[in-house]
Amino acid sequence: MGLLFFGVAKDIAGAAKIDFPETVTRVAELKQWLYERYPAIQQLNSLMIAVNREYAADEQIIHLEDEVAVIPPVSGG
């Protein structure tokens, strides 16, 4: 179902949605993949990954058909 970007992650990735990287099978790997592909994302320090609308910890397994969201903190007020 693809990878959805929010907030500044959308700006860094330059897209609201991309195809899910086929080599990735766990949340920790996804983060690593993101950091390598989009180094600026590392500056976020905290980055919420949600799989099928549920917060997903590093060890969680991701399937190709899952909807995965990449949600950074935002501070504006």
Place this chain on the structure above:
Amino acid sequence: MGLLFFGVAKDIAGAAKIDFPETVTRVAELKQWLYERYPAIQQLNSLMIAVNREYAADEQIIHLEDEVAVIPPVSGG
């Protein structure tokens, strides 16, 4: 997936969601069923029925697994 009520239809039905009536197969029949079960709904005159988040005309067929929404007009401002 059931029958969702909005606005005053929710008040008339006394519930936000009920099981879909098994005897009904088309939108026109659903309206008739609603008018009989909840006579006050007839006063609405216009009543939007949506099947799977799409506006549905009277002749449209409804399946048991569809999500059906009953949306009356509201006027508050």
Place this chain on the structure above:
Amino acid sequence: MIKRRFVMQRYDRQTRLEGFGPEKQRLLQAASVLVIGAGGLGVPVLQYLTAMGIGKIGIVEHDTVSVTNLQRQVLYTTADQDQPKIKLAAARLQQLNPEVQIIQHDTWLTTGNALEIIGAYDVVVDCSDNFGTRYLVNDACVITGKPLVYGAIYKYEGQLSVFNYQGGATYRCIFPEPPESGEMLNCSEIGVLGVLPGIIGCYQANETVKIITGIGTPLKNQLMTIDTLHNTHLTFNITPVAANLQIQRLANNYQQTVCEVNNLQSLSVQQLQQRLQQGNLQLLDVREEDEWEICHLPQAIHIPMAQVLSRAAALQPDAPLAVLCHHGMRSRAVGQRLVELGFRDVYNVEGGIHAWACAIDDQMQTY
């Protein structure tokens, strides 16, 4: 040159926004928007469109501020009661942003004026509160070719859409005809949580900006419902019906109603004396003939309680009206009934003519 710099500084937080920029700001400044109603929905729409720098904003409103407005109409103050909303709104919006041209249409929208008023603007925002006006606005927008930003509320729910925009669906494409009986649905006797019109009105302002600037995806051919109790947002696709896009003339009658339900208010006899001196008050005495003979106030209209409803045509429903009896009990019942009949500004004189005799006029005969 300095003026230009100043203008851009005010909108700096928008113009530095990627995808917005000075060119979108200029589109806002070149646009005109008509907001129909300066009540629950209209207040946030007007506040944010004014702040963001729309070039010209028209307001259609003919109501005065009532205390029951204040739990949701945050542009008005407690001291504003009985003042015309349109003047108050225009003055405060100009203080917020003097660069915006505010046009006051101090009237209800009618079949007689709708086409002319709506025809003068680029975008129409429907913030009215009754079905009659909503259908009138829809039809007039179709006839004049104006996009219509629709918002409506009920209890804890809201509906939003953008009608008649670039060939998209209209209000009549989802709700072809108004309810026959307004009794159950029209107006808002049911009540509304104060913040709900804030949410829906802000979305209306946002859709208006999207239409004017071309950013994002406006709710064309979509109806969005919002349930604020459970934060449920559903979007339904709707389809234009050709006949509804081809309306050529308005209907004869839209059964418009004036909707804010005013509760029966109270006047002390001291307040009554003051209001009578000011002269802007109808005074209705509902006592029986023999009581009236004993004593009465010279300004009073005398209609015994049992005849009030059949003779209500003798009273002006839009002007302030105080109801008086012996001790304030019968007058309360009559006042309540007049409010229900649609009288807009009704007061019960507490303590009745007996209190007047005791506190104001010790020459008056008591009984």
Place this chain on the structure above:
Amino acid sequence: MIKRRFVMQRYDRQTRLEGFGPEKQRLLQAASVLVIGAGGLGVPVLQYLTAMGIGKIGIVEHDTVSVTNLQRQVLYTTADQDQPKIKLAAARLQQLNPEVQIIQHDTWLTTGNALEIIGAYDVVVDCSDNFGTRYLVNDACVITGKPLVYGAIYKYEGQLSVFNYQGGATYRCIFPEPPESGEMLNCSEIGVLGVLPGIIGCYQANETVKIITGIGTPLKNQLMTIDTLHNTHLTFNITPVAANLQIQRLANNYQQTVCEVNNLQSLSVQQLQQRLQQGNLQLLDVREEDEWEICHLPQAIHIPMAQVLSRAAALQPDAPLAVLCHHGMRSRAVGQRLVELGFRDVYNVEGGIHAWACAIDDQMQTY
């Protein structure tokens, strides 16, 4: 008795609402809410909570009104520039509803005052604009056991949640640590569409009312994202992390920042004269030594342009500062740089000392 009737009349549209009623209104009137920040998010939160009749509302705010606030902070007016927001907000909210007790905390929230201030309220609404304050608010709410209504915005998007409510998740359960470098993310140089904080702030007010009255389903253990460009609303389930609910003390430093980016402003020489007479202005002359010898103003601090950045410590970054040169060009460049460095209220003297000599002091030598 009359007071009581009046109270209920103001809230009539809520109290006649099924599922709300007078008993929920009494819960609002018995509750106290702390709103941190009276800016983009804080303004709608304060307006609607005041209108709806919360018993006591505290405001934490220490900023003044800038012209760049006015595209979204609709409680303030163009004439309010440079005035303290907290005093303006408190006065206007009292006019809206004098029955609400408004408490002014005229300070930034710090590790020194957070626990005391937050501890005095039932519910906390975070309307701040920087990560430092957001983490401080979260931790202080956990320590004092207060539910936290969270809202934050970025460009066209918003986030909403209710943290630390009845054992639910906290801010740190989804974002354990703040970004290391604030450069990219902190504050709002990126800009924001004026109406976005209106939408998010109204939702925050709505969640606050839900928490206080027990109606509906607050966003406990949920993060809702709103994309206003496409009207996409997604709700993500989140899980409490036990350690985050057991914070016992605040961190030493939250790297709080003051966020509104103030643009370089302008002063005419006439305005400069007036401000110098009022005495609340630093005047920086950035011309070269030989120019200074020809003429200068007695109040000026003299730092030639090339040395300003290395000697900026001689200037107060929080107090108003006017920059002067010969014709107003060099001073513009320096002023811009000082704004970028975080100086909060910087003016370029248009026309420079030459304009002063021509318009104000014809005894001054020109060159």
